[in-house]
Amino acid sequence: GENVEQHPSTLSVQEGDSAVIKCTYSDSASNYFPWYKQELGKRPQLIIDIRSNVGEKKDQRIAVTLNKTAKHFSLHITETQPEDSAVYFCAATIDNRDDKIIFGKGTRLHILP
Amino acid sequence: KAGVTQTPRYLIKTRGQQVTLSCSPISGHRSVSWYQQTPGQGLQFLFEYFSETQRNKGNFPGRFSGRQFSNSRSEMNVSTLELGDSALYLCASSPWGDSSYNEQFFGPGTRLTVL
Secondary structure (H helix, E strand, O other): OOOEEEEOOEEEEEOOOOEEEEEEEOOOOOOEEEEEEEOOOOOOEEEEEEEOOOOEEEEOOEEEEEEOOOOEEEEEEOOOOHHHOEEEEEEEEOOOOOOOEEEOOOEEEEEEO | OOOOEEEOOEEEEOOOOOEEEEEEOOOOOOEEEEEEEEOOOEEEEEEEEEOOEEEEEOOOOOOEEEEEOOOOOEEEEEOOOOHHHOEEEEEEEEOOOOOOOOOOEEOOOEEEEEO
């Protein structure tokens, strides 16, 4: 079946440095790629998303890039802060449907003081 | 608007029992999805309901079922519980149809423990 692979599963970066999380997808028809952040004990929340007709999108310190040819997309967080510590999930629509999304397994990001 | 709510928040059951979890979506949202979250497995999609119809289904056994009512509230049922069903069950509602493009608004989850 269709799949979304996410790497790494755990990432530790020094406060102030950048963090990059990468995802690959298998369904060439995927056209919507959201990223969710889940802080400890809280529910996942959408932080940024990108559609297939866009190669990059930025929102303050976070950005997402999409390479449709290679079927991978990445989340970039610059100038990391303690509050960035969380689990991040990438996702993609599948089966040529806008209403069907599958998630990656998540990346636990630790921001070190 | 009030957020997505789930009841109960915590549940302890024994193997072989069945359980029903409830989810109330954000007012006006017609799509409700259910996910199972376990350490290392991320968010695994169970199923999605839209206007009382199951529109999408994940790769879970038939012991997992759900339904949606006319007011968009949804229930998920797990029969013949197994130890491996212990997890956080999240539901998410989506506005579907407006510019939000299927953004999932998650509830706080129901923590199910099977003994």
